[in-house]
Amino acid sequence: xxxxxxxxxxxxxxxxxxxxxxxxxxxxxxxxxxxxxxxxxxxxxxxxxxxxxxxxxxxxxxxxxxxxxxxxxxxxxxxxxxxxxxxxxxxxxxxxxxxxxxxxxxxxxxxxxxxxxxxxxxxxxxxxxxxxxxxxxxxxxxxxxxxxxxxxxxxxxxxxxxxxxxxxx
Amino acid sequence: xxxxxxxxxxxxxxxxxxxxxxxxxxxxxxxxxxxxxxxxxxxxxxxxxxxxxxxxxxxxxxxxxxxxxxxxxxxxxxxxxxxxxxxxxxxxxxxxxxxxxxxxxxxxxxxxxxxxxxxxxxxxxxxxxxxxxxxxxxxxxxxxxxxxxxxxxxxxxxxxxxxxxxxxxxxxxxxxxxxxxxxxxxxxxxxxxxxxxxxxxxxxxxxxxxxxxxxxxxxxxxxxxxxxxxxxxxxxxxxxxxxxxxxxxxxxxxxxxxxxxxxxxxxxxxxxxxxxxxxxxxxxxxxxxxxxxxxxxxxxxxxxxxxxxxxxxxxxxxxxxxxxxxxxxxxxxxxxxxxxxxxxxxxxxxxxxxxxxxxxxxxxxxxxxxxxxxxxxxxxxxxxxxxxxxxxxxxxxxxxxxxxxxxxxxxxxxxxxxxxxxxxxxxxxxxxxxxxxxxxxxxxxxxxxxxxxxxxxxxxxxxxxxxxxxxxxxxxxxxxxxxxxxxxxxxxxxxxxxxxxxxxxxxxxxxxxxxxxxxxxxxxxxxxxxxxxxxxxxxxxxxxxxxxxxxxxxxxxxxxxxxxxxxxxxxxxxxxxxxxxxxxxxxxxxxxxxxxxxxxxxxxxxxxxxxxxxxxxxxxxxxxxxxxxxxxxxxxxxxxxxxxxxxxxxxxxxxxxxxxxxxxxxxxxxxxxxxxxxxxxxxxxxxxxxxxxxxxxxxxxxxxxxxxxxxxxxxxxxxxxx
Numbered sequence: 001x002x003x004x005x006x007x008x009x010x011x012x013x014x015x016x017x018x019x020x021x022x023x024x025x026x027x028x029x030x031x032x033x034x035x036x037x038x039x040x041x042x043x044x045x046x047x048x049x050x051x052x053x054x055x056x057x058x059x060x061x062x063x064x065x066x067x068x069x070x071x072x073x074x075x076x077x078x079x080x081x082x083x084x085x086x087x088x089x090x091x092x093x094x095x096x097x098x099x100x101x102x103x104x105x106x107x108x109x110x111x112x113x114x115x116x117x118x119x120x121x122x123x124x125x126x127x128x129x130x131x132x133x134x135x136x137x138x139x140x141x142x143x144x145x146x147x148x149x150x151x152x153x154x155x156x157x158x159x160x161x162x163x164x165x166x167x168x169x
Numbered sequence: 170x171x172x173x174x175x176x177x178x179x180x181x182x183x184x185x186x187x188x189x190x191x192x193x194x195x196x197x198x199x200x201x202x203x204x205x206x207x208x209x210x211x212x213x214x215x216x217x218x219x220x221x222x223x224x225x226x227x228x229x230x231x232x233x234x235x236x237x238x239x240x241x242x243x244x245x246x247x248x249x250x251x252x253x254x255x256x257x258x259x260x261x262x263x264x265x266x267x268x269x270x271x272x273x274x275x276x277x278x279x280x281x282x283x284x285x286x287x288x289x290x291x292x293x294x295x296x297x298x299x300x301x302x303x304x305x306x307x308x309x310x311x312x313x314x315x316x317x318x319x320x321x322x323x324x325x326x327x328x329x330x331x332x333x334x335x336x337x338x339x340x341x342x343x344x345x346x347x348x349x350x351x352x353x354x355x356x357x358x359x360x361x362x363x364x365x366x367x368x369x370x371x372x373x374x375x376x377x378x379x380x381x382x383x384x385x386x387x388x389x390x391x392x393x394x395x396x397x398x399x400x401x402x403x404x405x406x407x408x409x410x411x412x413x414x415x416x417x418x419x420x421x422x423x424x425x426x427x428x429x430x431x432x433x434x435x436x437x438x439x440x441x442x443x444x445x446x447x448x449x450x451x452x453x454x455x456x457x458x459x460x461x462x463x464x465x466x467x468x469x470x471x472x473x474x475x476x477x478x479x480x481x482x483x484x485x486x487x488x489x490x491x492x493x494x495x496x497x498x499x500x501x502x503x504x505x506x507x508x509x510x511x512x513x514x515x516x517x518x519x520x521x522x523x524x525x526x527x528x529x530x531x532x533x534x535x536x537x538x539x540x541x542x543x544x545x546x547x548x549x550x551x552x553x554x555x556x557x558x559x560x561x562x563x564x565x566x567x568x569x570x571x572x573x574x575x576x577x578x579x580x581x582x583x584x585x586x587x588x589x590x591x592x593x594x595x596x597x598x599x600x601x602x603x604x605x606x607x608x609x610x611x612x613x614x615x616x617x618x619x620x621x622x623x624x625x626x627x628x629x630x631x632x633x634x635x636x637x638x639x640x641x642x643x644x645x646x647x648x649x650x651x652x653x654x655x656x657x658x659x660x661x662x663x664x665x666x667x668x669x670x671x672x673x674x675x676x677x678x679x680x681x682x683x684x685x686x687x688x689x690x691x692x693x694x695x696x697x698x699x700x701x702x703x704x705x706x707x708x709x710x711x712x713x714x715x716x717x718x719x720x721x722x723x724x725x726x727x728x729x730x731x732x733x734x735x736x737x738x739x740x741x742x743x744x745x746x747x748x749x750x751x752x753x754x755x756x757x758x759x760x761x762x763x764x765x766x767x768x769x770x771x772x773x774x775x776x777x778x779x780x781x782x783x784x785x786x787x788x789x790x791x792x793x794x795x796x797x798x799x800x801x802x803x804x805x806x807x808x809x810x811x812x813x814x815x816x817x818x819x820x821x822x823x824x825x826x827x828x829x830x831x832x833x834x835x836x837x838x839x840x841x842x843x844x845x846x847x848x849x850x851x852x853x854x855x856x857x858x859x860x861x862x863x864x865x866x867x868x869x870x871x872x873x874x875x876x877x878x879x880x881x882x883x884x885x886x887x888x889x890x891x
Contacts, residue, residue, distance in 0.1 A: 017425060017446075024445035028399065033391040034384025036557070037444075038508050039589040043821040046508060074384035089382045093374065093787055096242030096795055098381030099388060099508040099557030120890050124830035130821060132508050132558050133242045134798025136829040138791070 005066045008076025018064035023047045025063045026073060034074035034102050038130070045129030048103035049073050055110035074102040081151075082109045088146035096133035104129050108143050117147050223302045224253060226310075230330055230343030232257070233265045237275035237284055238291035239529050240268075240377060241559030242795070243850040244788035245291045247375045249299055251784050252292075255368045256303030256361060259342070260330035266376050268553040271531045283532025287564050287678055289751035289848025292784060296846050304358035306349070313348035314340050363782065363843060372787035377555070389527035389554045392514040394582040398428055400575045401448035402438040402587055404595045407814030408673055409462040411435055416455040424450045431578055438571065440579050444586050463814035464673055468501070468601075471672045471811060475603040478624040478668045485664050487609025487618035492701040494608040494694065499875040500686040501808040502674055504596040504816070506826055509557020511592050513572035516582040517542050522549045522573060527556040529564040537566040541573035560799070561678030564632075565597050593824055594816040597677025598809060600626040602649070604690045614702040614709065619659035623690075625649045626676050627669040628683075641669060652687035652750055652855060657717045658695050658710075674811065680799055681854040684750040688855020689804075689862070689876065692746035696863040697872065706745050706863065707733050719779050720747055723756040726777035726838055731758035741772060744864025746856035751848025753780040757797065759860040760833075763868040768885040769805075769878075771833040774860075776853060778837070781844040789849055790837045796853030797835060802826040804858035805886050806879040833888040 003014045007030070016025055026032045026049070035058060038046030042060035049058045050072040051065075072080060085108060095101045104127070111118060111126040118126065123140055131139070225233045234253050238245045246266035254261045269275045275284050279294035307327055314332035315322035317340065324335050331339045363370075380386035405412050411434050418430050421439065426446035431438045437454055441447035465471050479497075487493055514525040515538065522542040528534045531551045539546040556563055568585060576583040587595075602625035609618030627646045630638055649667035659665075679685060699709035707728050714721040724747050728734075731743060740762040747756035760772040776793045783789050806825055810817045818824035862873045865883065873881050 020443075020445050024443055027390075028443040028445070031393060033387075033393070036388070036508075037390065037510070037586070039821050040448075041589070041820055041822065044508065078383075086382050090374075090378050093378055093791065095375075095378055095381040096244070096791060097508065097556060097558045098242070098377065098386055099555075101381050102384045105382065127829045130508065130826050130828065132506050132560075132799065132802075132826055134795040134827070134832070135791070136798065136827075136832045137794060137835060139829060 003063055003067045005068060006070045008072055009079055014063060016063060019062050021059050022049065022061045022063050022066055022071070023058040026058065032073055032075050036099055036102060038100065038103070043130070044100065044103075045107060046100050046103040048106040048129065050106060050110055053110060053113055055107045074106060077106065077109055080109075082112075084149045085109055085112065085142070085146040088142040088149070092138050092142040092145060094135050094138040094142050096135055100129060100131045100133075101135075104131065104135075104139055108139070112143065112147060112150060116150060118143065223299070224257075224306060226306070226342055226346040226349075228343045228346055230260070230263050230341050231265060232259050232263055232330070232342070233267055235269040235275070236266045237269045237277060237295065239286040239527070239531075239553055239556055239559065239563070241286065241527075241529065241556035241563070243291075243792060244375050244785060245286070246377055247373060248292050248784045248788065249295055250376060251368050251373060252296060252299040253303040255366055256300045257307045258327035258329065258367070259303075261368055261373065263330055264376070271535045271549075271551045276532070283530070285532065285564065286529040286559070287561065289753075289851045292846045293752065293781075293848065300360050301358065304360055305355060308355045308358045309349040309352050310342055310345045312352055312355070313345040317345070317348065369782070369784050370786065373785045375785075375788065381555075386555050388509055388557045389512045389514065389525060390509060390557075390584070390586055392525040392554065392584060394514065394516060397514070397582040397584055398440055398442055398579060399444035399447050400438045400440045400572075400583050400585040401444060401451045402436050402571060402585060402591060403451045403454065403456070404436045404591060405458045406594075407458070407460050407463045408675060409464065409814060410458045410460045411462070412437055412456055413459040414457040416457070417453070421450050421453050424453065429579055430454070431575060433574070436571070438575055438585065440575060440583060444584070448588055460814060465811060466814050467812055468810040471601060471674070472603070474670050474672060475601065475624040478670050479603060479605055479622055482622050482624075482666060482668055484605065484607050484622075485620035486607050487620075490609030490618060491612045492610040494606060494610070494697050494701055496694065496697060496874060497603060497605045498690045498693065499603045500601060500689065501810070501876065502598040502601045503679060503803055503807055504593050504598055504809055504818075504824065505558070505560040505562035505679055506802070506807075506824065507556075507558030507560060507562055507592070510589055511562075511568040511587040512585060513568045514582060514584040515569075515572035515576035517573060517577045520548065523552065524549065524569055524572060525552045525554055526569055526572075527554050527559075527563055528566070528569065529556070529559050529561070530566060533564075533566050534569045537570050538573045541570045542577060560680040561682065562596060564678055589821070590819045593819055597675045599679030599682070599685060600628065600674075600676040601672065602686050604653075604686075606690075606694050608694065608698055610698055610702045614704050614712070615660075616658050616698050617660050619656075619663035620665070621653065621663070622666045622668060623649050623653060623687075624668045624670055625686075626672050626674075628676050628678065630669065631676055632678070648683040651683040652691060652748060653683070656691045656695070657720055658691070658698065658713045680796070681750060681851040684748065684851070684855040685800070685803070688746065688748040688750070689858040692748055692856055692859030693862050693872075693874065696744075696859070696866065700866070710745070710747060719754045720749065722840055723747055723754045723777045723779055726840060727756035727758050727775050730775040730777065730836060730838055731760065731773075733758065740868075742864050742867035744860045744862065744867060746859035746863060748852075748855040748859075750852050750855050753778060753847040753849065753852045755793070755852040755856055757853070757856045757860040759857070759864045761861065761864045761868065763865060766885070767882045768887060769861075769865065769883055771831070771886065771888045773833050773891055774835045774857075776835060776837045777840060778852065779840040779842055780849050780852065781842050781847040783839055784846060786839055789839055792849045793837045793853040794835050796851060797857050798827050798832055800854040800857035801832070801861070804861050804876060804878060806877045806884060808877050808880070827886075831886045831888050834891050
């Protein structure tokens with residue numbers, strides 16, 4: 001079955017088992033390896049991508065669910081006006097081992113799009129990805145720093161849950 | 170001076186076209202210069218896999234430094250490159266760090282037995298050798314410039330990758346590289362004084378940060394080889410179990426994408442076109458396991474052995490003490506919880522084997538891969554990728570052996586990735602331990618009777634099987650006793666014993682290893698002694714540190730930072746701990762409050778550290794924060810328990826780690842020091858559980874002697890921003 005969707009701004013067609021999680025379609029079929037496998041049960045967030053601008057855990061999202069939707073991975077993030085977030089991440093020297101960082105950045109980017117000036121409490125609630133190196137306080141700093149430089153009028157996509165279309169039979 | 174002979178490890182490579190190479194292998198006859206873009210370790214298809222050299226200077230001025238140690242988050246690529254760049258007087262923006270191939274010359278001088286990243290030894294071990302590499306290359310570049318200018322070399326100086334003539338003329342290192350490569354390697358160069366350091370000691374941007382932020386950094390799971398396929402493994406559930414039968418192999422072989430089913434003594438694997446297909450298929454295998462060798466079914470079975478060993482050893486109670494502290498402490502088994510599950514990629518041919526692996530143990534990986542492939546170690550090229558967390562787990566090579574066996578069976582490159590469940594349930598765990606203390610305190614508040622016993626499985630007995638076990642019988646278990654044997658609080662005639670027990674759960678090196686539990690034990694007990702004798706915990710420690718100036722300086726710094734004696738809101742309480750490990754001293758104060766339902770709110774953590782000369786202060790700060798968060802997960806709720814001979818927990822939902830919202834602000838202060846660098850990556854783990862436990866005691870009067878604290882009802886943790 002062919003699944004058509006938009007990946008990082010370009011049309012993408014996949015002929016895979018529709019129940020394959022998006023994570024593995026992106027990593028093993030499309031060879032975009034920035035998105036990481038951590039737990040497989042949507043707990044850790046290393047696999048976070050955007051579906052229509054909303055952060056979702058791609059290890060638990062069947063690829064069928066993205067048919068005709070817009071998917072963004074870390075490889076496409078800078079093209080979506082979020083380069084300042086990554087710059088802040090670099091300036092704050094956030095990563096240690098780095099494995100969870102792509103997921104953290106994707107979660108932070110979606111959070112900032114919906115809420116350009118997040119409070120500490122907003123981060124408490126919204127930043128729920130695991131980091132075993134304990135980079136949390138620098139993650140906070142990077143998000144606050146980028147909130148100062150990102151345009152406050154960034155389009156707040158995905159304030160509502162996405163409603164993926166039913167996969168074609 | 171390091172254990173290397175400098176003459177052996179500095180050997181100048183000749184030059185073909187692009188620059189020069191400082192090599193280290195006296196028997197190495199190949200002195201090819203690298204083409205731009207090739208790694209020092211090289212790629213197998215580049216034909217440079219066995220190239221040896223510490224640094225390579227290209228004609229465009231790029232300086233490539235071979236890094237022996239594995240980058241697992243501690244910033245070691247940047248640290249070691251900075252050490253070379255400092256003595257070389259290099260422009261650090263032109264410096265690249267590249268993983269070294271396996272060779273004796275790259276062995277860690279502070280770790281016996283090869284190329285290993287562990288024991289917080291990397292900076293300390295390579296400090297002198299890499300300074301000499303940089304300084305030697307600098308002398309050669311100056312000599313080349315002097316010849317070019319027909320000037321006296323002594324009149325020339327260097328700055329940021331250029332040699333400067335007294336009249337102001339300059340030559341870049343890249344312009345001099347070809348000439349410098351033709352010179353003889355000079356004798357021992359003069360190293361800089363600390364006051365001359367330009368890079369060391371000032372915050373530097375990490376070399377690996379941009380790629381980790383952009384998603385382009387290559388971890389083990391990101392390796393892609395032509396014709397590569399994927400494998401997922403499933404181990405026999407119980408540790409001592411074996412696979413006796415697989416019923417539905419043919420059925421699984423017919424599943425989509427499946428290419429092979431491999432059955433081994435203790436594990437099965439499915440090879441498939443994609444990892445998800447492999448993992449679906451391996452879960453579908455109907456496996457019968459033989460549990461007849463399982464001796465320990467539950468955690469309680471194991472605890473009984475620990476307790477029995479302590480009881481047989483007996484206590485040594487004080488006589489005539491004014492106060493007696495007679496207490497028992499306990500910690501559980503813990504898996505490492507690296508963010509990246511175990512993985513390795515292997516490619517095997519009749520004449521060679523390549524493994525791409527996130528490993529802390531390159532030499533051991535090479536040996537294991539050679540054995541699995543049926544080749545000589547020299548025929549195996551180990552390519553170290555970035556590690557998605559190490560914490561000691563990746564000093565084992567079980568996944569390397571599997572990858573090579575599977576690649577051999579598949580006759581094509583195979584990337585094996587474990588599921589999170591396999592990673593959690595088939596680790597090399599930080600051992601469970603129980604420790605008893607019998608301490609007598611005299612009227613002056615001195616612990617003049619100090620007896621302590623620790624029962625714990627011996628990690629080295631398992632991890633170094635080539636060492637005869639009699640060694641540990643005679644010498645004791647050095648890991649059980651680290652940070653335990655000579656606490657600054659104990660009298661000289663202390664009576665301290667370790668008792669090795671066998672509990673069958675595989676054990677290994679875990680961040681801070683023995684210190685991870687002994688820091689908790691000793692610093693909690695010190696607090697108990699202070700309270701039993703009516704002393705302030707900081708004042709008590711100050712007295713005990715009279716002959717421990719580094720401890721004292723750390724104590725003074727961290728209590729000053731926390732305003733230890735200042736009155737604060739009634740619900741807020743402080744806890745203190747100071748622990749020496751890996752040559753460094755780390756002190757922490759925790760401020761917290763405890764609600765009636767035992768919910769703990771962390772308000773702030775202060776941390777002071779003496780780790781000798783600091784290469785990159787920003788990295789040291791990050792490592793202090795990192796160890797504190799890692800130690801907090803272990804202190805608060807992490808526990809691996811045994812049921813039916815297997816680990817009960819399976820994934821992050823039942824083996825949870827601290828989250829962003831649970832971490833308070835952390836303030837780190839690094840003490841100035843002229844001592845050579847000592848450990849950093851592990852040293853902030855040992856104090857944190859005690860600092861938290863001591864603060865909970867201050868808040869509630871309840872002394873917590875068993876980790877995790879959730880065991881005593883403290884399962885809910887929050888944080889404020891100060």
